Amino acid sequence: MPYSHNSLATRLIAAALIASTLLMLNGCAELQRSSEVKRLGAPIEGYNHLSSSAINRFSVNGSGGSNVGSSSGGGQTCCVVLPVTWQPGLTVVVEWEEDPDPFAYGDWPEKAFTDAWRERMDEHETHYTQHRVEVEVAPYEALGVVNVHFLPCNEIKVSAGTTRFGLASHPYNYPLNMEEPDQCPASPKD
Template sequence: MSPYSGGGKQNCCASLPVKWHPGLTVVVEWVKDPDPHAYVNWPPLGTDGYRAAYKLHAAKYTRHRAVVPVARYEELGLVNVHFLPCNQVAVSAGATYPGRPDYPFHFPQKMQEPATCPES
């Protein structure tokens, strides 16, 4: 998925209890493309040049993994994973959704990556 978008090419599994409890966490793994719009300058799709450009580009992907607390929920519902600057992640799993006052997170719509990220 591209920055500031929803959904994505691959969504998978979150097995969560019906009732939230303190200490509930999930493991989030993702691959990050450092330049998601680079393809606009590549040779035509389906050509050897395109395949070579893709191979060079994909070698720059970074892989990430985080163990993330799940925000408190009263009723199990949609799982929302927010990918934030500096490879931070926030997860909710309730019957509410972004934009509602009862949603646990109220992040700005578009957050820019800072020039440097704090050490974890």
């Protein structure tokens, strides 16, 4: 069956439209790729500023997970992906488990790791608290170690620059032995 002139013209127009659409989509994809923020994995370090609680484990955007004893910090885990340079509105989700009485087992009469001791530990673990918060990341010029600071009243501060805790350039130099107040102020989310 021979092709008619109208059928051939319709097919050529359809092919041209498909080709131009594909070119436009490719151009949009290139534009999107060129405007994407460059990201890298950065090590995570925790600082527990509480003198009476321990952080059993924590994560940043689902990554990380080390424990941090009371009034201590350091020790890096790998890694959370963040922009190489800080972006306005940059936030992360920090999740953690807290032991409000990490020194209790030192006074238990049961011999460590016996059945009686494990039973007591199981009861002790029922007092652990789980937390989750989205928090802004302090501005930084270049991505470095991600520092998570655990403060009284479940307040969290996060920095991610090339400065280290204890240096004057670090945005959060709280003491490592802060006491939990008798009553925490109400958060705006309450």
